[in-house]
Amino acid sequence: xxxxxxxxxxxxxxxxxxxxxxLNPPVVFADGFVxxxxxxxxxxxxxxxxxxxxxxxxxxxxxxxxxVDDGTRLRKLNTTTLLSGSKPLEVHVSPCGRFIVTMDEWTxxxxxxxxxxxxxxxxxxxxxxxxxxxxxxxxxxxxxRHGFLTGVKWRDWGQRPTSFDQFSISDMxxxxxxxxxxxxxxxxxxxxxxxxxxxxxxxxIERAAKxxxxxxxxxxxxxxxxxxxxxxxWSAVINSSVSAPLxxxxxxxxxxxxxxxxxxxxxxxxxTGDYKLTKRD
Amino acid sequence: xxxxxxxxxxxxxxVCSWFTSTQLSAQVSPGTGQGGFESNGFDFENYDIxxxxxxxxxxxxxxxxxxxxxxxxxxxxxxxDALLLxxxxxxxxxxxxxxVVSGFGPFPGVPNNQSPVVAQELADLLEQxxxxxxxxxIDVLWxxxxxxxxxxxxxxxxxxxxxxxxxxxxGQGGGFTLELEGDNNQGxxxxxxxxxxxxxxxxxPNGPPVVVGSFNGVEIVEVLDGLGVDISGSNDAGEYICDxxxxxxxxxxxxxxxxxxxxxxxxxxxxxxxxxxFTSGIIEVLFGPHSDPDGxxxxxxxxSFPFDPSRN
Numbered sequence: 311x312x313x314x315x316x317x318x319x320x321x322x323x324x325x326x327x328x329x330x331x332x333l334n335p336p337v338v339f340a341d342g343f344v345x346x347x348x349x350x351x352x353x354x355x356x357x358x359x360x361x362x363x364x365x366x367x368x369x370x371x372x373x374x375x376x377x378v379d380d381g382t383r384l385r386k387l388n389t390t391t392l393l394s395g396s397k398p399l400e401v402h403v404s405p406c407g408r409f410i411v412t413m414d415e416w417t418x419x420x421x422x423x424x425x426x427x428x429x430x431x432x433x434x435x436x437x438x439x440x441x442x443x444x445x446x447x448x449x450x451x452x453x454x455r456h457g458f459l460t461g462v463k464w465r466d467w468g469q470r471p472t473s474f475d476q477f478s479i480s481d482m483x484x485x486x487x488x489x490x491x492x493x494x495x496x497x498x499x500x501x502x503x504x505x506x507x508x509x510x511x512x513x514x515i516e517r518a519a520k521x522x523x524x525x526x527x528x529x530x531x532x533x534x535x536x537x538x539x540x541x542x543x544w545s546a547v548i549n550s551s552v553s554a555p556l557x558x559x560x561x562x563x564x565x566x567x568x569x570x571x572x573x574x575x576x577x578x579x580x581x582t583g584d585y586k587l588t589k590r591d
Numbered sequence: 592x593x594x595x596x597x598x599x600x601x602x603x604x605x606v607c608s609w610f611t612s613t614q615l616s617a618q619v620s621p622g623t624g625q626g627g628f629e630s631n632g633f634d635f636e637n638y639d640i641x642x643x644x645x646x647x648x649x650x651x652x653x654x655x656x657x658x659x660x661x662x663x664x665x666x667x668x669x670x671x672d673a674l675l676l677x678x679x680x681x682x683x684x685x686x687x688x689x690x691v692v693s694g695f696g697p698f699p700g701v702p703n704n705q706s707p708v709v710a711q712e713l714a715d716l717l718e719q720x721x722x723x724x725x726x727x728x729i730d731v732l733w734x735x736x737x738x739x740x741x742x743x744x745x746x747x748x749x750x751x752x753x754x755x756x757x758x759x760x761x762g763q764g765g766g767f768t769l770e771l772e773g774d775n776n777q778g779x780x781x782x783x784x785x786x787x788x789x790x791x792x793x794x795x796p797n798g799p800p801v802v803v804g805s806f807n808g809v810e811i812v813e814v815l816d817g818l819g820v821d822i823s824g825s826n827d828a829g830e831y832i833c834d835x836x837x838x839x840x841x842x843x844x845x846x847x848x849x850x851x852x853x854x855x856x857x858x859x860x861x862x863x864x865x866x867x868x869f870t871s872g873i874i875e876v877l878f879g880p881h882s883d884p885d886g887x888x889x890x891x892x893x894x895s896f897p898f899d900p901s902r903n
Binding site: 344345346359364365367399400457458459463 | 700701778779784785787825829830856
């Protein structure tokens with residue numbers, strides 16, 4: 311069996327049983343993949359890992375789908391093969407599906423040659439950065455220690471609906487940190503008040519990263535309108551009274567009772583690479 | 592009369608009124624004179640020893656190291672008006688506190704998490720000290736800390752309704768770190784099951800943004816550092832499952848469902864010696880005679896378990 315066929319079969323198996331339930335973890339997917347919905351609920355990024363073991367963190371590639379036809383079809387946009395041996399801590403997909411940004415690795419935060427990697431799926435270009443390539447030594451020396459990995463914390467977005475919100479599609483930029491978080495480091499000193507994180511702006515077109523004055527990236531009108539008009543969450547009835555959001559695409563709106571399971575079956579359309587919803591119960 | 596007073600070893604039952612009936616007990620040594628302690632085979636290791644001086648009719652307490660060899664060679668004549676022996680154990684040999692010691696299972700990039708190793712070593716030391724403990728391994732899954740901590744606390748509360756619960760959690764990180772607070776934020780990192788956190792990416796959508804631990808973090812770090820542990824305090828538990836655990840524990844502590852919750856990160860490859868110093872240091876700082884868990888800045892016997900801040 312060729313690698314391509316094996317991959318297709320794995321994806322097919324992955325999505326044949328597309329099980330969603332409203333308990334923790336509320337969304338259960340097939341092994342060996344990480345499913346990441348966009349904040350608008352219109353896109354799905356599928357990370358393919360080397361295996362499904364708990365310690366597995368090497369990601370081979372990321373396929374981006376968009377949800378079309380009233381949620382009955384996942385249309386494949388592209389597949390991006392990550393740099394060999396990539397173990398990204400975070401994977402971010404731009405709302406247009408063209409760019410993928412990975413930050414830090416499970417083997418170390420800010421201390422590997424893949425501290426920041428920008429993939430352009432259209433041009434098939436990859437640019438990887440070490441911290442020293444876009445941060446001065448003076449800034450690096452003031453970075454706080456990472457919370458749970460070896461290395462340093464050079465970015466902090468804080469609370470976010472999903473990672474997709476860190477993109478500005480109006481000027482094709484990506485922000486690893488929020489202005490609010492950067493300022494909070496200054497206003498509210500951590501245990502070591504000399505520690506700070508920079509506000510970095512990544513130009514996706516130019517594939518360049520630089521420190522700029524902190525600015526709010528929130529009022530991105532188009533993204534916000536999409537989010538505000540989308541039927542973002544399913545409502546799960548927990549304890550018969552409290553609603554809890556589920557990480558589901560907008561067009562699959564619905565509700566589920568406690569301990570119920572919503573099962574959706576997608577089948578692969580081999581020619582296009584798309585998936586079609588064939589069953590939901 | 593004075594000599595008799597000096598040689599008197601008092602069983603100050605009245606002191607027991609400082610504690611609840613199931614708490615620490617104060618006893619008299621069975622020794623009857625100079626050099627008589629050791630020959631009687633009395634097990635001083637299980638006692639904190641306080642010299643009591645009478646000043647204007649009131650007793651003043653000062654602690655004596657119970658491993659001081661001069662204590663037994665020189666006798667007790669110069670130790671004060673009386674000795675107060677405070678048992679480190681209850682009469683059944685177990686303090687009325689249960690210590691839950693937790694670590695985590697494997698997670699991305701970490702097939703062999705060190706936190707359960709440290710947790711087990713601490714549990715073993717606690718057992719040697721006569722303190723009941725329970726080891727819990729938490730799976731690195733989003734939502735698991737909330738569920739598991741609730742489950743364990745409920746089980747203990749049902750089985751031992753009168754006992755206090757102390758939860759000491761360990762997670763693997765970049766070094767020995769005491770997490771001073773938990774953040775109500777879940778980073779976009781996949782868990783051991785390959786799942787990302789669900790919106791709104793919060794540990795508790797109805798909870799406060801930050802929950803601070805109730806312990807005296809500065810002192811705990813200082814004491815451990817003084818014992819040789821290369822440790823620092825941190826306000827950033829990492830927005831991963833460790834932070835979820837930290838946030839949950841500190842909320843439980845604040846709400847009173849446990850009596851103390853505390854979270855430490857440990858290095859990914861600590862030496863056995865480092866682990867030994869660290870774990871024994873934790874017992875010293877949280878359960879030892881010089882512990883100050885109530886954070887009042889005083890070294891006093893009220894700091895011994897069970898905690899009772901109202902006594903300070």
